[in-house]
Amino acid sequence: MTSLELRNVSKGFKSGKVLEDVSLSVNAGEIVVVFGPSGTGKTVLLRIVAGVQDPDTGSVAIDGEDVTDASPEARNVGMAFQNFALFPHFSTFDNIASPLAARETPAAKLKDQVGAIARMLKIDHVLGHAPRELSNGQKQRTALARALVAQPKVLLLDDPLRNVDAKLRYEMRLELPRLLRTFNAAVIYVTQDYKEAMALGDHIAVLRNGRIEQWAAPTTVYREPVSVEVARLFGDPTINLLPCKLEGDHVTLFGRLVPISGAYAHAAGRDLIAGLRPEHVVVTEAEAPGAIAFELDAVMPVNVRSVLYLRGAGGEELLATVGESEAAKFGRGHRKVWVRFDPRDLLLFDATSGQRIAPQVH
Amino acid sequence: MAQLLLDSVSKTYRPRGKEPVQAVKRVSLDVKDGEIVALLGSSGCGKTSMLRMIAGFEDVTEGAIRIGGREIHLLPPAQRDVAMAFEGYSLYPPLKVRENIGFALLRERGASADIEKRVTHIADLLEITDILDRYPTVISAGQQQRTSLARALIRRAPVSLLDEPMSQLEPQLRAILRARLKDYLIEHKMTTVFVTHDQTEAIALADRIAVMEKGELQQFGTPAEIKQSPSNLFVASFIGEPPMNIFDAAIASEAGATAISGLGPNGQPAFRIQAPAAEAGNAARVRLGIRPHLIEIGANESADATGKVITNHWLGDQSHICFEIGGCSVVGVTDKPIEAQAGDALPVRFPLGAVHLFDAESGRALAHGLGRRS
Numbered sequence: 224m225t226s227l228e229l230r231n232v233s234k235g236f237k238s239g240k241v242l243e244d245v246s247l248s249v250n251a252g253e254i255v256v257v258f259g260p261s262g263t264g265k266t267v268l269l270r271i272v273a274g275v276q277d278p279d280t281g282s283v284a285i286d287g288e289d290v291t292d293a294s295p296e297a298r299n300v301g302m303a304f305q306n307f308a309l310f311p312h313f314s315t316f317d318n319i320a321s322p323l324a325a326r327e328t329p330a331a332k333l334k335d336q337v338g339a340i341a342r343m344l345k346i347d348h349v350l351g352h353a354p355r356e357l358s359n360g361q362k363q364r365t366a367l368a369r370a371l372v373a374q375p376k377v378l379l380l381d382d383p384l385r386n387v388d389a390k391l392r393y394e395m396r397l398e399l400p401r402l403l404r405t406f407n408a409a410v411i412y413v414t415q416d417y418k419e420a421m422a423l424g425d426h427i428a429v430l431r432n433g434r435i436e437q438w439a440a441p442t443t444v445y446r447e448p449v450s451v452e453v454a455r456l457f458g459d460p461t462i463n464l465l466p467c468k469l470e471g472d473h474v475t476l477f478g479r480l481v482p483i484s485g486a487y488a489h490a491a492g493r494d495l496i497a498g499l500r501p502e503h504v505v506v507t508e509a510e511a512p513g514a515i516a517f518e519l520d521a522v523m524p525v526n527v528r529s530v531l532y533l534r535g536a537g538g539e540e541l542l543a544t545v546g547e548s549e550a551a552k553f554g555r556g557h558r559k560v561w562v563r564f565d566p567r568d569l570l571l572f573d574a575t576s577g578q579r580i581a582p583q584v585h
Numbered sequence: 586m587a588q589l590l591l592d593s594v595s596k597t598y599r600p601r602g603k604e605p606v607q608a609v610k611r612v613s614l615d616v617k618d619g620e621i622v623a624l625l626g627s628s629g630c631g632k633t634s635m636l637r638m639i640a641g642f643e644d645v646t647e648g649a650i651r652i653g654g655r656e657i658h659l660l661p662p663a664q665r666d667v668a669m670a671f672e673g674y675s676l677y678p679p680l681k682v683r684e685n686i687g688f689a690l691l692r693e694r695g696a697s698a699d700i701e702k703r704v705t706h707i708a709d710l711l712e713i714t715d716i717l718d719r720y721p722t723v724i725s726a727g728q729q730q731r732t733s734l735a736r737a738l739i740r741r742a743p744v745s746l747l748d749e750p751m752s753q754l755e756p757q758l759r760a761i762l763r764a765r766l767k768d769y770l771i772e773h774k775m776t777t778v779f780v781t782h783d784q785t786e787a788i789a790l791a792d793r794i795a796v797m798e799k800g801e802l803q804q805f806g807t808p809a810e811i812k813q814s815p816s817n818l819f820v821a822s823f824i825g826e827p828p829m830n831i832f833d834a835a836i837a838s839e840a841g842a843t844a845i846s847g848l849g850p851n852g853q854p855a856f857r858i859q860a861p862a863a864e865a866g867n868a869a870r871v872r873l874g875i876r877p878h879l880i881e882i883g884a885n886e887s888a889d890a891t892g893k894v895i896t897n898h899w900l901g902d903q904s905h906i907c908f909e910i911g912g913c914s915v916v917g918v919t920d921k922p923i924e925a926q927a928g929d930a931l932p933v934r935f936p937l938g939a940v941h942l943f944d945a946e947s948g949r950a951l952a953h954g955l956g957r958r959s
Contacts, residue, residue: 260755393827397896397907397916401927417756422898422905445901458901460760501760502902521767523760523789524808526826527878527918530789532764542760544902551809555771555792 225287226251226409227272227377232281234267241267243433245281249409251376254400256424257413260456264433265413269379272411273300285377296325301375301408303366305385309354315341315365316350322373340368343402360391371406378408384419396422417457421445429453447570451577454498454570460530460542463499466574468492477515477535481566486582490571495580498570504543505563506531508552514561517541522556529553533562586776587653587666587743589616589639594648596634596800608634610800611648616744619774621767623787625823626797632780633672635797636746639778640669652744668742672749672780674733676721682728683708683717686735707735710765712758727753731762738769745770747779751786763789784824788812796820818872818948821941827877827905827916833945834873843955845940847873847913855911856890858935860955871951872943879939880917882906888932894925908933 227249234242241264249255257265270276272283274295282291290298301322309318316337317324323333341347344364354362363383370378384392396419403410414420420427421441429437429444437449448454454462467474469490473482474497507514521532529550533541541562553560571580596609609631616622624632637643639650641662650658657665668689676685683704684691690700708714711731716724721732730753737745754762767790770777781787787794788808796803796811796819804816815821821829832855833848842861846854882892892908892915904919908931915933925931937955944951 389826390822390828396898397905397914400896404927418900421900422896442899442901455757459756461757500902521764521771523763523767525785525789527876530760530764532761532768540761540764542764556768557771 225249226285227411228284229268229272230282230284232268232271232278232283234264234271234276234278241433242271242278245430245433245435247428247435247438249377249411251409252404252407253425254403254410254412254423256420256427257411257430258415258417258420258424258427258456259430260415263430265430266381268430269302269381269411269413272377273302273379274298298377299373299375300377300379301370301373302379303363303370303381303383305382307354307362307366307386309362309365309369311354313354314350315346315352315354315357315361318354318365319350319368319372321369326373336372337368340372343405344368359387363387363391363395371408374406375408378403378406378410380410380412382413382415384414384416392419399423417459421457429456447579448498449579451496451498451572451579454572454579458500460501460544462570463501463504463541465497465499465539466494467497468494469571477517477539477541477562478537479515481569483566483569483571484582486584487571487580489583490573490580493580494574496572496574496577498572499541499564499568500570501530501542501544503564503568504533504541506533506543506545506549506553507561507563510561511563514563517560517562519553519556519558519560522550522553524550531560532556533560586618586741586774588618588651589744589776589778590614590649590651591635591639592649592651594635594638594650595646596631596638596643597646608800609638612795612797612800612802613648614795614802614805616776616778619771619776621770621775621777621779621790621792623791623794624778624780624797625782625784625787625794627782627823630797631800632797633748636669636748636778636780639665639744640667640746641665666743667746668737668740668744669746670734670737670748670750672752674721674729676729676732676736678721681718681720682713682724682732685721685732686717686739688736689740703739704735707739707769710769711735711762727755730754734766738766738775741773741775743776745775745777747777749781750779752781752783766790785826788824796823798823812876814950814953815941816950818874818943818950821874821943821950825876827918829874829876829941830880830915831872831874831943832913834871834942836869836871845871845873845942845955847910849912851912853911855913856933856935858889858937858940858955860937860940870945872945872948874941874943875935875939877905877916878918879936880915881934881936882908882917882919882931883923888934890933890935891930892933894927894929894931896927897923897925906931 225248229247232245271278319337320333346364384395424441427444428435437453445457465476473480517533517535520534523530527547528544531543591614593611593613595611598606626632638645645658687700687704713731734750793807795805798819804820811824835846837844845858847856849855890910892910895907898905899922904923906917908915940955941953942951
């Protein structure tokens with residue numbers, strides 16, 4: 224059941240439009256990730272849902288009821304921020320209890336509820352501490368506990384893991400889905416980290432320049448990005464982008480004719496950008512049929528894999544990811560290697576609009 | 586370019602009215618001619634103090650530093666043959682980006698056409714060509730950082746020192762700029778020492794990594810050595826993303842073989858691994874480590890345990906699975922998607938070759954790999 228629905232929300236400030244015609248819906252128990260670079264209107268969107276800011280046009284409904292004009296307190300929305308925003312003179316307990324205290328919850332019930340959520344978030348041992356005595360990880364858990372304690376119907380998380388170290392961020396990425404599931408709230412989760420977006424989101428809304436550029440499941444955003452920009456935002460290393468032109472049934476890449484499926488025939492004659500993910504590039508020491516000669520200029524290990532920095536005969540740059548054991552044989556680089564890829568792995572974009580060209584199946 | 590030697594270097598700060606702080610403790614490093622070395626550690630580990638001692642912005646309390654055989658630690662910075670890119674950028678505000686980058690070459694009275702060519706080249710490499718005629722105050726922090734980096738790299742000094750060279754980079758540019766930087770350093774055979782708190786940056790760029798903690802050198806080795814044979818628990822858990830799984834474990838000898846039990850949070854056995862012989866000395870209690878990508882998940886006849894899936898995240902090119910075995914939370918990474926949902930049971934195997942053992946008290950490594958299963 225839809226718990227939160229935004230319809231055609233727009234918002235502008237003196238400096239210009241921040242949100243344009245944004246619609247999205249979140250079911251109870253679902254996490255929708257709002258993903259985008261900084262300055263794309265993510266935080267304004269959350270503020271409008273929370274009721275701290277009014278939209279210029281459009282509406283917000285919670286559980287089917289229009290709350291566009293309702294006060295923040297009347298909305299049953301919990302919120303946690305990247306800078307934690309804890310009350311510095313309150314203990315952990317009082318910080319977590321503040322939404323309940325504001326509702327004049329009886330003391331015994333308040334104590335039970337704070338205790339339960341603190342145990343769940345593993346901060347029950349620091350309930351008497353002031354915020355300045357907490358580690359960043361504990362501050363962030365306190366902020367989460369405060370957002371969750373009143374069992375809100377809608378939970379807004381504004382990049383909550385931004386300011387905790389990499390290890391804690393990773394642990395929370397694993398822990399959050401299970402935690403959030405127990406609350407059955409409709410969650411909007413804002414982040415700039417694509418891995419966090421893919422790990423946590425049931426759906427992702429990619430926000431760019433105030434508009435939702437793509438709304439899809441995580442794997443769809445990765446496999447079928449709607450535009451060059453979305454393709455660039457998802458994936459590490461960043462997708463290789465190769466300008467080319469579709470002539471008949473082929474494009475020319477690295478001085479070679481590369482066959483393109485007939486499903487793209489409608490784009491013939493157009494200037495394109497071909498996107499090739501680094502994990503789809505195969506690199507070998509020995510010449511293989513159809514392989515193209517490249518100079519391997521640097522080998523960069525990343526965890527269990529290595530990124531190879533390749534340059535073609537015409538100076539084209541190409542990044543490839545290969546397994547750790549494979550990478551070992553390339554040493555420090557500066558040698559000739561052979562490159563292959565499957566043309567079916569190419570993503571084709573219009574060079575002018577940046578929009579992906581969808582294959583037409585007959 | 587030149588070899589750099591740190592011979593038992595220490596640094597003690599003596600703040601007035603406070604206890605002295607020993608920031609660097611007898612660190613010796615041998616950076617070969619043309620080698621790229623990372624100083625890696627969290628904040629306060631002493632890595633930046635080391636870089637500043639090499640550059641000449643901090644006195645060396647004890648020990649010696651040599652570049653190309655010449656003792657330099659008593660010389661003023663300008664006479665040390667080093668170029669440095671600062672974390673705070675330190676650009677000259679009245680000079681354009683172009684002039685900032687070419688400053689050192691202009692001062693050395695190089696031919697202007699040659700300087701122009703080198704400025705253009707390094708600016709292309711770092712994607713700052715379009716801001717060459719702007720002033721430092723009107724460009725972004727990331728662009729200032731790349732300008733500072735360009736100003737150090739263009740000199741091709743005998744030793745280049747880079748302090749957090751790429752911390753401000755937008756993620757979409759990170760891989761390609763690291764690649765070009767590494768290529769440039771190798772092509773010009775530049776002896777380079779860079780400081781970073783980011784283990785992925787250290788692994789990607791460095792020939793060897795010096796892992797620092799509390800002023801002490803924990804390990805100095807190639808990325809592969811540090812990943813495969815971490816000298817202690819600190820190094821093991823600092824390197825790797827996601828971090829190494831680490832459990833308390835008990836060891837017992839049984840009929841010529843060794844049984845290692847991973848222990849859950851209350852000390853109860855969670856899983857068992859059989860190894861051919863005791864290789865961990867006489868320790869009864871150890872810490873057991875295994876990297877997430879080396880755990881075998883899915884159909885396997887010789888599974889060590891059954892894991893209950895907690896989360897299963899596909900990230901486009903890899904899966905991160907968190908599962909629970911007898912109260913232990915375990916993370917695994919695979920290249921292929923795994924069809925499993927929260928609550929499903931999956932067979933899990935810990936290959937012996939991938940198991941690390943550490944002393945439970947000191948954290949010192951006892952064994953890397955336990956030989957083959959007979």
